[in-house]
Amino acid sequence: MIPVKVEEKLFQNRYRVDAGRPHINIKNPTTCQVECKTQECTVCCPAGCYTAEGNGQVVLITDGCLECGTCRIICTTYRNVDWEYPRGGYGILFKFG
Amino acid sequence: MDEKFDAIVVGAGPSGNAAAYTMAKAGLKVLQIERGEYPGSKNVQGAILYSKALEEIIPDFREDAPLERHIIEQQMWVLDDESYVGSTYRSAEFNKQPYNRYTIIRAQFDKWFSRRVQDAGALLVCETTVTNLIMDRNRVIGVQTDREGGSIYADVVILADGVNSLLAKKAGFHPELEPKDVALAVKEIHFLPEETIQSRFNTGEGEGVVIEMAGKITQGMMGTGFLYTNKDSLTIGVGCMLSDFKSQKTTPYLLLEQMKAHPAIRPLIEGGEMKEYTAHLIPEGGYKAMPKLVGEGWMIVGDSGMFVNAVHREGSNLAMTTGRLAAETVIDLKQKDLPMTAANLAYYQGRLEDSFVMKDLKKYKNMPEIFHKNNQFFTEYPELLNRAAHTMLTVDGVDKKTKEREIRKSFKTRRSLFGLMGDAFKMWRAFE
Structure with missing residues (x-):
């Protein structure tokens, strides 16, 4: 396996972060921590926005979000992701796309 | 308002x-x-x-x-870990205006x-x-x-x-969309001097190449990789069904990194300056998921x-x-x-x-299902194909008939005779 930090990739991108207003929220954190055994969001998010903590908690930081929708669709069992588009003009701003 | x-x-x-x-x-x-x-x-x-x-x-x-470059050549690669078997179509026809497609x-x-x-x-x-x-x-x-x-x-x-x-x-x-109906693709854009791209891909000014890839690069998932030549940049990416990412618990950017390190791909992107990393879902459920x-x-x-x-x-x-x-x-x-x-x-x-829109979507309506249930098309066949090419192209004193027998045997061992016939039928059904 090749070690790579997603942060180094995201660093190349341009964002306008809507500080204090994340466009994605985990509906019920306890569901992730207690019920969800697979936590695919922590592995499959292409921007690594979801982190699995040692105590089973899932921490979401949306700053690097690429707005693809993976987490929204992948959470099939619990539908525990509240996903909206960022406010107009905020979020990822692709230079090339 | x-x-x-x-x-x-x-x-x-x-x-x-x-x-x-x-x-x-x-x-x-x-x-x-x-x-x-x-x-x-x-x-x-x-x-x-x-x-x-x-x-x-x-x-x-x-x-x-x-427009970046008009495409004069299309390559299809089937990759193993160390090698690929490929086909290339290049035509001077594609160099006549009006051009058919562009990056x-x-x-x-x-x-x-x-x-x-x-x-x-x-x-x-x-x-x-x-x-x-x-x-x-x-x-x-x-x-x-x-x-x-x-x-x-x-x-x-x-x-x-x-x-x-x-x-x-x-x-x-x-x-709501289901993971089996969308592919997740990640890609990067790497900048290189225009002349470097032209010499690496053997093209003239304004001419471009498309490489589509399938095989071990998707690590058993249903999907493909691609490499496109822009004017002074290359786009490299890989996309697989989200249901496969989910069940295999694969990290998309690690998959891309692994693909970039393939011995046949690495020299093509060598020295490029990566300026953007993107991810996107592609709705690939086809006609039945409309x-x-x-x-x-x-x-x-x-x-x-x-x-x-x-x-x-x-x-x-x-x-x-x-x-x-x-x-x-x-x-x-x-x-x-x-x-x-x-x-x-x-x-x-x-x-x-x-229009062609529905006609084409209907034509391939069975395709997603067939490939979902048969990942040998993305795992075993690429390997078998590459091994076969390797066997035939290595000159080592073994006669060609024996080599052919070995290749036939390798296919039958891995997929069985019925398996092979079944696969041929499935491919026909997918593309009929």
């Missing part, structure tokens, strides 16, 4: 731009709403532009559209397309997210935005809001309607064509002074059926 429009188009990607352009050009009062800072700032594609679909909308697009950079292309839309007379509002559809009973009569006092009304709303298509879902028009396309006062075009031909890697041409056909339906109804009811808007469906 308390005005009323003939039509509101949500989104300024290829389908939304095609729809807004066509309607505005016919004299309709069109409002287009885009959530990005500028059209293209939220959009991601490989990206190949197929000329035909755009020609039907803007015949003279070549005059000022930002493009979407942020630039979408900006250009949008300028044409505005020149045609449509009103574009950027940095505005449509949050809800405004309903009068079961009829869509306008949209709500995140701007203050942001309710706007129109006779018809065209949803060109992309793969996630939140509006149609919130309104209950569509069920949602409802029209309703009372609304229509759906492009990715939000699942208009992607995954087999041929076509999407933006379907997007532009569906946008145009939806617009022509609206123009027609306007001229006849007919209301935008579901029954009247259904003419759009008819136009789709008559």
Whole structure:
């Protein structure tokens, strides 16, 4: 396996972060921590926005979000992701796309 | 904004731009709403532009559209860990104008397309997210935005809001997408001097190459990789079904990193400066996963309607064509002074059926299912094929008949005779 930090990739991108207003929220954190055994969001998010903590908690930081929708669709069992588009003009701003 | 429009188009990607352009050009009062800072700032594609679909909308697009390179060569690689077996098609025909397809950079292309839309007379509002559809009973009569006092009304709303298509879902028009119906693709753009690209890919100025890849690079998942030549950059990416990412618990950017390290790929991108990393979902569920396309006062075009031909890697041409056909339906109804009811808007469906869009989607309707259930096409066959090539091409004193026997045996051991026959039948069913 090749070690790579997603942060180094995201660093190349341009964002306008809507500080204090994340466009994605985990509906019920306890569901992730207690019920969800697979936590695919922590592995499959292409921007690594979801982190699995040692105590089973899932921490979401949306700053690097690429707005693809993976987490929204992948959470099939619990539908525990509240996903909206960022406010107009905020979020990822692709230079090339 | 308390005005009323003939039509509101949500989104300024290829389908939304095609729809807004066509309607505005016919004299309709069109409002287009885009959530990005500028059209293209939220959009991601490989990206190949197929000329035909755009020609039907803007015949003279070549005059000022930002095009990277016209494609003169297509390669298909089937990869093992260390090697690949490939086919190449290059033709001087592809070097004759008008060119059939080009690489493009979407942020630039979408900006250009949008300028044409505005020149045609449509009103574009950027940095505005449509949050809800405004309903009068079961009829869509306008949209709500995140701007203050942001309710706007129109006779018809065209949803060109992309793969996630939140509006149609919130309104209950569509069920939620399933992981098996979308592919997740990640890609990077690497900048290199123009001459370096030309010498690496053996092309002249303005000429480009497309490489599509399948095999071990997707680590057993259903998907493909790609490498496209732009003017002074390369786009490299890989996309696989989200259901496979989910069940295998694969990290997309690690998959891409592994692919970039393949001994046949690494030298092609060597020394490039990576300037952007993107991810995007591609609606690849095909004909059987298509949602409802029209309703009372609304229509759906492009990715939000699942208009992607995954087999041929076509999407933006379907997007532009569906946008145009939806617009022509609206123009027609306007001229006849007919209301935008579901029954009247259904003419759009008819136009789709008559076009290559539905014909192609129907042709490959069984494809997703067959490949989902048979991942040997992405694992065992690439390996067997590469081993066979290796056996035949290594000169080691073993006679060719013995080598052929070995190869036949390797196929039969891995897949059994019935397995091989079954696979041949499945391939035929997938592409028939």
